[in-house]
Amino acid sequence: xxxxxxxxxxxxxxxxxxxxxxxxxxxxxxVITLGYVYVLIRDRSMSMRKFLLAQLSMPxxxxxxxxxxxxITNSGFADLGGPVDWIVLLGVFVAGAVGFAILVYxxxxxxxxxxxxx
Amino acid sequence: xxxxxxxxSRRGFLGLAGxxxxxxxxxxxxxxxARVRTSARILILGAGxxxxxxxxxxxxxxxxxQITVLDGKQEHWYxxxxxxxxxxxxxxxxxxxxxxxxxxxxxxxxxxxxxxLDPEANRVTTTGGQQIEYDYLIVSTGxxxxxxxxxxxxxxxxxxxxxxxxxxxxxxxxxxTWAAIDRFTNEGGVGLFGRPxxxxxxxxxPVKITFLAEDIATTKGxxxxxxxxxxxxxxxxxxVPVIHHRVRQIMDERNITYNYRWTLKSxxxxxxxxxxxxxxFEETLEWDFINVIAPQxxxxxxxxxxxxxxDRWTDEGWIEVDMQxxxxxxxxxxxxxxxxxxxxxxxxxxxxxxHLPVVEDHxxxxxxxxxxxxxxxxxxxxxxxxxxxxxxxxxxxxxxxxVPSFPGLIAPLEELWIxxxxxxxxxxxxxxxxxxxxx
Numbered sequence: 001x002x003x004x005x006x007x008x009x010x011x012x013x014x015x016x017x018x019x020x021x022x023x024x025x026x027x028x029x030x031v032i033t034l035g036y037v038y039v040l041i042r043d044r045s046m047s048m049r050k051f052l053l054a055q056l057s058m059p060x061x062x063x064x065x066x067x068x069x070x071x072i073t074n075s076g077f078a079d080l081g082g083p084v085d086w087i088v089l090l091g092v093f094v095a096g097a098v099g100f101a102i103l104v105y106x107x108x109x110x111x112x113x114x115x116x117x118x
Numbered sequence: 119x120x121x122x123x124x125x126x127s128r129r130g131f132l133g134l135a136g137x138x139x140x141x142x143x144x145x146x147x148x149x150x151x152a153r154v155r156t157s158a159r160i161l162i163l164g165a166g167x168x169x170x171x172x173x174x175x176x177x178x179x180x181x182x183x184q185i186t187v188l189d190g191k192q193e194h195w196y197x198x199x200x201x202x203x204x205x206x207x208x209x210x211x212x213x214x215x216x217x218x219x220x221x222x223x224x225x226x227x228x229x230x231x232x233x234x235l236d237p238e239a240n241r242v243t244t245t246g247g248q249q250i251e252y253d254y255l256i257v258s259t260g261x262x263x264x265x266x267x268x269x270x271x272x273x274x275x276x277x278x279x280x281x282x283x284x285x286x287x288x289x290x291x292x293x294x295t296w297a298a299i300d301r302f303t304n305e306g307g308v309g310l311f312g313r314p315x316x317x318x319x320x321x322x323x324p325v326k327i328t329f330l331a332e333d334i335a336t337t338k339g340x341x342x343x344x345x346x347x348x349x350x351x352x353x354x355x356x357x358v359p360v361i362h363h364r365v366r367q368i369m370d371e372r373n374i375t376y377n378y379r380w381t382l383k384s385x386x387x388x389x390x391x392x393x394x395x396x397x398x399f400e401e402t403l404e405w406d407f408i409n410v411i412a413p414q415x416x417x418x419x420x421x422x423x424x425x426x427x428x429d430r431w432t433d434e435g436w437i438e439v440d441m442q443x444x445x446x447x448x449x450x451x452x453x454x455x456x457x458x459x460x461x462x463x464x465x466x467x468x469x470x471x472x473h474l475p476v477v478e479d480h481x482x483x484x485x486x487x488x489x490x491x492x493x494x495x496x497x498x499x500x501x502x503x504x505x506x507x508x509x510x511x512x513x514x515x516x517x518x519x520x521v522p523s524f525p526g527l528i529a530p531l532e533e534l535w536i537x538x539x540x541x542x543x544x545x546x547x548x549x550x551x552x553x554x555x556x557x
Contacts, residue, residue, distance in 0.1 A: 011556035016547035073542055074207050075535060079507030084527055085535040 029099070036102050039109035047109070054105040061100020062093035153181045154486045161242060161252035163232055165189035167197075167553060168258035168455035168470045170220040174555030175478045177222035180485065185224075186250060188242065190231035191217055194553075195289060198467055198545055201323055201503065203292035204285035205330040206300060207542070210293040220553045232259075235423035237449045254481060257437055258455040259420060261319055261465070263287065263412040269384030271410055280387050281307075283409040285327060286319075298407055299327075303335040306343030307406025310392055314413040315351035315381045316434050319457050319465040322500035322512075324348075324411055325355060325365055331407075332372055333505035346373075347403065349380035349394060357463065358518045361502070364531045368504055385410065414465075416458055425452065427460045436460030441516065442493040444477050453477045462516055464498030471552050472497045497521060501541035504533045511537040 014022050040046065069092050070076065080086060160176060162169045165187050173187050199213035221227055228250075234243040235255075242250045263286055265273055276284045276294045281302060283295030302309055309331060313324040328348050335344040348355070348369065354362040355369065355376060369376055380394040380401065385408060393402045416426060416435030425446060426435040438447045439454040441461040446452035455473045457465040472494055480490030496516025503509045512530050513521050522530045528537065551557035 008551065008557045011551035011554070012544065012547045015550040015554075016544070069539075073507075073539060075507030075538055075542070079505075079535045079538065081508055081534040082529060082532050084529075088536050088539075 032099075032103050032106055035106040035110065039106060043109065050105050050108045050112075053108060054101040057104045058097035058101045061103075062097035064100065065092050065096020068096075153179060154482055155181045156183050156485045158253045158485055159184045159251065160186070160254045160256065160481075161250055162187045162256045162258060163189075163235075163242070164257070164259040164456075164458075165191070165217050165221060165227070166194070166258060166260050166456065167467050167549070168260075168457075168473065169256070170194070170217075170553045171470065171474050171555055172256055172258065172455055172477060173225055174220075174222050174553070175474060176481070177224055178555055179478065179482050183485075184226070185222075186226045186228060186252075187221060188228050188230060188232055188244060188250070189217060190229060190245060192229070193217060194220055196546060196549060197319070198541075198549065200285050200289065200292040201326050201330070202542065203289060204283065204295040204299065204327055205334065205506065206296040207506065210289035212546075213289040213292070231417075232419045235419055235425070237423060237425060237446075237452060240451065253451060255449075255452045256455060256477065256481075257420065257425065257452065257458050259417050260457045261414040262417050264316075264415055265410075265412045267314075267413045268382060268410055270387065271385050275387050281390065281405065281407045282385075282387065283327075283407065284411070285409065286323070286411050295327075295409065299331050299334065302407035303331060303338055303340055303344060305406070306335075306340055308345045308347065308404060310347050310349065310403060310405040310408040312349035312380070312382060312409070312411070313351070314411050316413040316415065317431065317436065317465060318411070318414045320500065321357060321465070322502045324409070326503040327409055328374060329368070329372075329504045330506065332374060337506070346375065348374055348376045349382065350376070350378060351381040353378045358512070358514045358520075360518070360520060360531070361512050361514070364510070365502070368533075382410070414457075420458065425449070431460055441496070442476075443480055443490065444473055444494055445480055453481060461494075461496070463496050463514075466498045466500065467549055467552075468499040468513075469497070471557070474552070474555075499523075501537055501545065503538065503541060507538050508533040508535060509537040509541050510534070511540065 017025065066089065080089065160183055162173055162185065169187055169189065173185060176183065176185055194215045194217045196213040199208060202208040203210055203212060218227060228244060228248065230244040230246045232242045233245045240252050244250065265271060273284060273287055273291065275282045276291050278297040278301040281298055283298045285292040285295040311324060311328040313321065328346060332346050335341045355365040356362040379397050383393050383395050385392045390406065391402050391404050392408055393400055420426065420437060421435035425437040427438045437454045437458055437460050439445060439459050439461065440447060444454055444459060455477055456470045476492045476494045479492040483490035497513065499511065499513035501509045502512050510531055510533055511528055513523060515521050520530050522528060528534065548557055
């Protein structure tokens with residue numbers, strides 16, 4: 001894997017999802033992340049109430065990510081073999097959970113606007 | 119900058135997003151090697167994985183080169199997918215695409231085969247009678263499957279009615295092989311699996327389909343009425359000793375019988391028997407399912423050209439290239455990529471991936487007046503499927519060393535889900551990226 005680079009990784013993902021869908025997904029992720037930074041700067045603080053709901057929604061995002069991975073493969077939980085398999089599954093769950101939490105936080109902030117004491 | 123001094127405006131953020139997106143898209147591309155100007159005539163024989171990928175790479179690296187690709191096929195086959203098709207996990211169409219869709223636009227594609235190759239005169243004559251002269255030749259024809267070598271066998275026999283499989287023959291035959299395996303694992307009986315005596319592409323595939331069929335029978339609850347027998351002409355189940363022992367261990371655990379030094383000689387489709395050459399005498403076994411894999415050889419045009427080894431693989435005809443530079447030993451303007459190479463290991467797409475930068479380096483360097491430096495160490499890999507959902511990611515080199523890409527993380531001899539995911543989800547995307555010269 002001596003030539004395993006970012007360009008290789010991007011090329012592989014483009015082939016996996018199709019160029020349009022892949023970059024659309026990247027764009028969505030970038031927009032949500034920027035939205036998160038935007039509301040943080042706009043509000044000058046993190047709203048713990050919004051953060052609580054975001055945290056509570058994390059298992060949903062994590063479960064959805066795991067469900068998606070299981071959807072695209074002909075394998076299941078019984079096939080998990082070694083420690084690395086559990087780490088990968090956990091990674092998928094965490095990525096889904098964190099991503100969804102950020103999304104939930106941003107959506108609340110944009111819908112409710114800047115709220116005093118929130 | 120203080121946090122509360124930052125001003126947030128939508129326009130400002132869109133600008134930032136645009137800049138970030140542009141950086142991502144343009145990315146590290148500017149770091150690529152400078153293009154070399156040349157008017158060299160480069161002929162590539164075969165537009166499979168090796169031929170298509172090197173055409174894209176050379177088209178990217180060379181400016182003004184006259185690149186011609188010669189291949190008589192219409193379809194490109196993603197051959198690593200054949201095992202998944204033969205296990206009922208993908209349709210035949212999974213492995214089929216158009217051959218031209220992978221080729222760069224600025225080359226000449228001739229949809230004919232080579233009929234005659236004269237490396238002394240640097241000339242190839244096509245099946246349509248065209249004569250093509252070249253300065254450099256890249257041989258990437260792959261292998262031909264010698265089905266006639268199995269007496270009594272005909273590809274038309276493959277299917278559930280006869281109980282004969284032949285997943286190597288192509289996507290449709292792989293699908294018919296699945297129909298036969300499906301029936302066998304429903305009805306039970308004796309399943310014969312094995313490999314041919316010659317060098318072969320993806321030497322792990324005969325083992326994989328055996329494991330998969332056994333797993334499918336087990337999942338259906340029919341394992342008790344199915345017997346699995348694996349035969350091999352050699353004295354091992356895999357060429358690399360440490361992997362052989364692991365495969366043998368799994369076969370023992372799953373009650374799959376194996377016979378060493380058995381070579382399939384003929385089959386009788388009516389009587390459902392197969393006859394094998396063994397060291398002492400001929401053995402005949404009855405079967406309810408048999409997976410036939412043909413002996414494999416270089417195409418006749420290559421064997422007639424004088425490019426083959428004179429004293430090795432004499433009945434198979436692989437070309438005489440240096441095992442590290444992949445440059446022909448007697449014709450320095452000829453290179454080999456992929457299965458056609460007469461090197462000790464690796465008729466796999468993974469080997470193609472590592473042949474490519476070596477051949478590109480030596481060819482482009484020579485055109486630029488330098489000497490190439492990259493060497494191929496025999497790397498190849500095989501996601502050795504052991505059941506639906508698990509595989510062992512075995513990677514090894516010329517020395518039979520295990521060379522894991524993710525040492526300490528993905529154990530090569532452990533049956534893992536992550537290795538299965540790589541095969542089922544990521545491999546085709548990586549392969550396609552390789553064809554485009556991007557991986």
